[in-house]
Every structure is written in C-alpha cells, then in structure tokens.
Amino acid sequence: MILRYTAQRLLMLIPVSFSISVVIFMIVYLLPGDPIDNLLRVGSSPEDRAELVAQYGLDRSLVVQYFVWIGNMFQGEFGQAIVLRRPVADLIAQNLPYSLTLGGLAFLFSSTVGMALGTLSAMVRNPVLDRFVRGFILLGSTVPGFWLALLLILFFSVNLGWFPVSGARGWESLVLPVLTIGFGGVALVARVTRVALLDVQREDFVTLLHAKGLSSGAILFRHLMPHALLPVVTILALRIGWILGGAVTVEFVFGRPGLGSLLIRALGQRDYPVVQACLLMLALAVMLGTLIGDVAQAAMDPRIREKKS
Amino acid sequence: MKTSSMTARTLDAFARMSIGRAFASGIGMVAGGFLVLLVLVAIFAPWIAPFDYAAQNLMNANAPPGWPHLLGTDEFGRDVLSRVIFGARTSLSVSATAIAISMAAGMTLGAAAGYFGGFFERAVMTVVDLTWSFPDILIALIFVAIIGPGLTSTTFAIAIAYLAQFTRLTRAQIVRLKRETFIEATINLGAKPSHILLRHLMPNAIAPVIVVGMLAIGDGIVLEATLGFFGLGAQPPTPSWGAMMSSGTAQLFLSPWVIIFPGVAVAVTVIAVNLFGDELIRALDIRDRLRGS
Numbered sequence: 001m002i003l004r005y006t007a008q009r010l011l012m013l014i015p016v017s018f019s020i021s022v023v024i025f026m027i028v029y030l031l032p033g034d035p036i037d038n039l040l041r042v043g044s045s046p047e048d049r050a051e052l053v054a055q056y057g058l059d060r061s062l063v064v065q066y067f068v069w070i071g072n073m074f075q076g077e078f079g080q081a082i083v084l085r086r087p088v089a090d091l092i093a094q095n096l097p098y099s100l101t102l103g104g105l106a107f108l109f110s111s112t113v114g115m116a117l118g119t120l121s122a123m124v125r126n127p128v129l130d131r132f133v134r135g136f137i138l139l140g141s142t143v144p145g146f147w148l149a150l151l152l153i154l155f156f157s158v159n160l161g162w163f164p165v166s167g168a169r170g171w172e173s174l175v176l177p178v179l180t181i182g183f184g185g186v187a188l189v190a191r192v193t194r195v196a197l198l199d200v201q202r203e204d205f206v207t208l209l210h211a212k213g214l215s216s217g218a219i220l221f222r223h224l225m226p227h228a229l230l231p232v233v234t235i236l237a238l239r240i241g242w243i244l245g246g247a248v249t250v251e252f253v254f255g256r257p258g259l260g261s262l263l264i265r266a267l268g269q270r271d272y273p274v275v276q277a278c279l280l281m282l283a284l285a286v287m288l289g290t291l292i293g294d295v296a297q298a299a300m301d302p303r304i305r306e307k308k309s
Numbered sequence: 310m311k312t313s314s315m316t317a318r319t320l321d322a323f324a325r326m327s328i329g330r331a332f333a334s335g336i337g338m339v340a341g342g343f344l345v346l347l348v349l350v351a352i353f354a355p356w357i358a359p360f361d362y363a364a365q366n367l368m369n370a371n372a373p374p375g376w377p378h379l380l381g382t383d384e385f386g387r388d389v390l391s392r393v394i395f396g397a398r399t400s401l402s403v404s405a406t407a408i409a410i411s412m413a414a415g416m417t418l419g420a421a422a423g424y425f426g427g428f429f430e431r432a433v434m435t436v437v438d439l440t441w442s443f444p445d446i447l448i449a450l451i452f453v454a455i456i457g458p459g460l461t462s463t464t465f466a467i468a469i470a471y472l473a474q475f476t477r478l479t480r481a482q483i484v485r486l487k488r489e490t491f492i493e494a495t496i497n498l499g500a501k502p503s504h505i506l507l508r509h510l511m512p513n514a515i516a517p518v519i520v521v522g523m524l525a526i527g528d529g530i531v532l533e534a535t536l537g538f539f540g541l542g543a544q545p546p547t548p549s550w551g552a553m554m555s556s557g558t559a560q561l562f563l564s565p566w567v568i569i570f571p572g573v574a575v576a577v578t579v580i581a582v583n584l585f586g587d588e589l590i591r592a593l594d595i596r597d598r599l600r601g602s
Binding site for chain 1: 435436439442443444445446447450451454455527531534535538539554558561562565568569572575576579580583584
C-alpha cells in the first residue's frame with residue numbers, strides 16, 4: 001500500500017522535474033553578461049571568440065542545447081565550469097558535503113529542540129514559560145538570518161572568542177552557522193508542535209483517557225504525540241528547502257564553502273554550468289524533502305493514502 | 310467603475326470593522342501604534358532626521374553612539390540614526406509596493422484559476438506549487454541576478470517570491486465559495502461570470518488575502534534587507550536597512566553599531582507587523598480560512 005503510494009508520488013515527480021529543469025535551463029540563459037567575455041584575453045580576435053563559443057556549444061539552438069544538457073545531467077556529467085575551468089561535478093562533490101553537514105545538523109537541531117520546546121509550552125501550563133516560548137517563536141520567525149549570524153559572530157567570536165569568525169575547520173566552526181539556521185527552524189517547529197498538541201488535547205478521547213486515570217506522561221507519548229507528529233513531519237519536510245535557502249545566506253556570512261556560496265559566486269561570475277548544477281541540486285533536495293514529507297504523512301495517516309491513490 | 314467602487318466599499322467596511330477591533334487589544338494597540346508611528350517617521354524623514362543622511366565627515370568616522378550622533382556614525386562619518394530613519398522609507402516602500410503588486414497579480418491568477426478550473430487551473434497551480442516549495446530568497450536571488458541589482462528589481466523579486474502564496478490562498482477561497490448556495494443561486498439566475506467573480510466571489514474572498522498581505526509585508530522587509538545585504542538592493546548612497554548592514558560588515562569589529570541598529574529596526578518592525586497581523590486574524594475570525602489553503 002505504502003509502496004504503491006510512494007511509486008505514484010515518484011511518477012508524479014517526472015513532469016515536475018522536467019518543468020524544473022526547463023525553468024533552470026531558461027533562467028540561466030536569461031542571465032545578463034557573457035562568460036565568454038571573462039575568458040577572452042585582451043586583444044583576441046572575433047575568430048578566437050567564435051571558436052570558444054563553439055567549444056562550449058553556445059552556438060547551437062536553445063532546444064538542442066537543452067537536450068544535450070539534460071542528457072549529460074542524467075549521466076552525471078555536469079560539464080565544465082567556464083570561469084573556474086574545472087569539471088562542475090568536482091565542484092559540486094567538493095562543496096556538497098559542507099552543505100549536507102551544515103543542513104543535516106541544522107535540521108536535527110531545529111527538529112529536536114523545536115519539538116521539545118513546543119511540547120513543553122503546550123504541556124506545562126506555566127504562563128511565564130509559555131510567554132517565553134511564544135516570544136522565542138516570534139523572534140525566531142522574524143529576525144533576518146544574516147543579522148543573527150552577525151550578532152552571534154560579534155558576541156561569541158569577537159567578545160568571547162569561543163568560536164572562529166569564519167571558515168570551515170573543525171566542529172567549532174559549525175556551531176554558529178548551525179545555531180543561525182536552526183534558530184528559525186526551532187521557532188517554526190515549536191509553534192507547529194504547540195498548536196498541534198493543543199488541538200489534540202481538546203478532543204473527547206483525551207478527556208476519556210484522563211478519566212480512565214492514565215498518567216499525563218503516558219497520554220502525551222502514547223496518544224497525543226502520534227497525532228501531533230503529522231503536521232510536524234509535514235513542516236519538517238518542507239523545512240529542508242528552507243534550510244537550504246538559509247544555508248545560502250549563512251554560508252556567505254560565515255565564509256564557509258558549500259552549495260550556497262558556490263551558487264552566489266557563480267551568479268556573480270555568470271558561470272552558467274555551475275549555476276545550473278547548483279540550482280538543480282537545490283531543486284532536487286527540495287523535491288526529495290516534499291516527497292519524504294508526503295510519504296511519511298501517508299504512512300502515518302491512512303486517510304491520506306486512500307484519498308490520493 | 311462600478312466594480313472599483315464596489316471594491317472600495319468592501320475595503321472600507323473591512324477596514325472599519327477589523328482594524329478598529331485589532332487596535333482594541335493591548336498588543337494590537339502597541340504594535341499598530343508603532344507601525345503608524347514608523348510610517349509617519351518614514352514620510353516625514355527629512356524633518357525628523359537630525360542630520361543629512363548622505364553628509365560625510367571622515368574626521369568623525371566610526372564614532373560610537375553618543376552626542377550628537379545618538380546611534381554613532383558609519384565608516385564615512387554619516388549619522389546612523391538619520392540613515393536608519395531614511396532607511397525606513399526605502400524598506401517600507403519597497404516591501405509595500407512589492408506586496409501590493411504580488412497581491413494584485415496573485416489574486417487575479419488565483420481567482421481565475423479557482424473560477425475557471427480545468428487546464429488553466431492545473432497549469433497555474435503546477436507553476437505555483439513549484440515556486441512555493443522553493444525558498445523565497447533563492448527565487449529573489451535568481452530574479453535579481455537576471456535583471457540586475459537595484460531597488461526596482463528588488464521590488465519585483467519580492468513580488469515574484471510571494472506570488473505563489475497569494476495565488477494559492479485566493480484560489481482556495483474561490484473554490485470554497487463556489488460551492489456555497491448563494492453562488493449557485495446567482496449562477497442559476499443567469500449572472501455573467503465577471504459579475505459573479507467580481508461582485509460575489511471576490512468581496513467574500515478578500516479578507517484573508519489582505520491579512521496575509523499585511524503579514525507578508527514583514528517578510529518582504531526581511532527579504533529586502535537580505536538582498537540589500539548581498540549588495541543587490543539599494544545602491545549607495547541610498548540608505549536601506551539591508552544595505553547599511555552590508556557596508557557595515559567590513560567594519561564589524563570596529564563599529565558594530567552600524568550593523569546592530571538597522572537590524573534592530575528590521576526586527577522590531579517585522580515583529581510589530583506579525584503581532585498586528587495576528588490581532589487582525591483574531592478580530593476578523595478567519596484563522597480557519599487561512600489554515601485551509
């Protein structure tokens with residue numbers, strides 16, 4: 001059942017990835033500036049230029065360029081970075097681990113701390129704690145990420161000297177970036193967990209469980225959590241895309257290598273193949289996140305798989 | 310003419326009943342009051358700012374907060390307070406304009422998709438769902454990369470980044486309303502589609518869209534600040550909160566106040582927008598309708 005649902009969702013991804021790939025291909029084609037200009041030496045002739053254009057296949061029609069490009073993508077052949085003059089696949093392979101580590105840790109951090117905070121504020125009816133958590137949620141979802149990053153650098157790196165200001169050496173350099181990206185996520189997950197728990201608590205069956213004399217702990221973990229998890233998993237899956245978006249800014253501020261800083265640099269240098277590959281990777285991650293979220297939802301709630309299949 | 314006066318009347322009624330009620334609570338009054346004050350400050354910036362925002366004084370560069378420069382000066386000796394005050398103009402107007410464009414386009418697309426359905430609806434929703442799953446900063450970055458940095462492209466980049474949200478929400482409202490008996494009755498009475506859409510569906514669908522638009526202005530301010538921080542938004546010497554922080558990064562250790570105060574301005578403004586938006590949602594009692602989309 002769940003396998004069939006997963007297969008259906010995977011099939012649905014085909015037209016979606018096709019449209020995404022066309023959009024990415026087109027967007028990059030619309031970028032102003034010409035990478036060939038960056039490659040030409042001063043004083044080179046129009047013939048030199050035409051040769052370079054032909055070498056990179058930029059003289060063929062758009063449709064041909066698209067199919068050549070997408071065909072290469074399927075073979076894991078991302079082409080040659082025009083400005084950096086290295087295989088794009090190498091660049092991706094070099095930068096991806098940094099982004100994955102950062103994103104994975106930020107994801108872990110925001111899901112665990114967020115759920116704990118959300119549960120705490122929903123369960124403990126303490127107005128002071130509740131206000132604190134709600135204030136934190138508000139702050140986390142409104143403060144711009146790069147500003148938070150700068151403040152953290154200012155406080156922890158400059159004033160206290162605990163963590164390095166920038167770079168990616170050792171675990172110390174991961175602490176502040178993970179905190180920065182995770183902060184917004186913690187707030188979001190906490191809010192969703194809180195609302196979901198409060199919603200379920202109002203149900204009649206919970207009153208019955210209390211009346212039966214079940215302890216609050218047992219009610220929470222065995223009966224409330226399974227219900228509350230549904231929206232939390234959904235938001236966490238969607239969060240994957242947002243973590244990647246946050247990583248773009250945070251990698252930039254902290255001067256870390258990664259897909260985000262690679263993308264920003266390539267955008268500045270008009271390095272088409274790199275921009276395309278980075279965007280495709282990010283899009284792929286976002287789609288995978290949505291897929292995982294949908295499948296997890298269906299696994300937890302039979303009503304969803306019956307409705308959609 | 311008729312439809313515009315109709316919309317105006319709906320908006321007017323909307324404003325009277327909900328804004329008044331949103332102001333009624335304590336939080337709503339503080340947040341709303343702050344926003345009104347901020348808009349006034351932005352409008353009357355030339356009379357309020359103690360110094361010329363572009364006046365450089367290299368002899369007094371990177372001065373810490375004190376007298377007469379209450380929030381200190383930046384690396385060119387420009388008054389930070391005056392730049393924050395003038396920055397409010399840029400940030401508020403860019404975000405508000407962008408959201409207005411986004412709302413208008415999203416409502417049109419969403420209403421058309423929800424009302425006509427069929428292939429058009431599927432095409433629109435596919436594109437919308439695509440952009441919806443992408444982080445707004447990525448969409449905005451790509452867009453600015455295509456048409457070049459500046460305030461105009463920032464405005465359109467923000468508008469595009471939030472287009473999906475308004476389209477989805479409007480469509481959901483229209484689809485829900487289409488099933489109501491009074492719409493069925495109007496259709497059976499032989500009303501034209503344009504009449505049904507503009508006089509019966511839109512006035513009933515508009516409230517949640519406006520509230521989300523209000524909240525989106527806060528997100529727009531953050532996005533504008535981020536683009537400005539990347540150096541893609543306001544160009545010097547135009548002050549914007551994001552651009553100020555961008556030039557301040559180089560002096561982070563020397564003069565942190567250049568970064569701290571514009572950031573505080575962004576954070577406080579966005580928090581106020583969110584708190585006031587929440588009060589609006591409560592006053593209008595539309596929480597369930599927002600959740601459905």
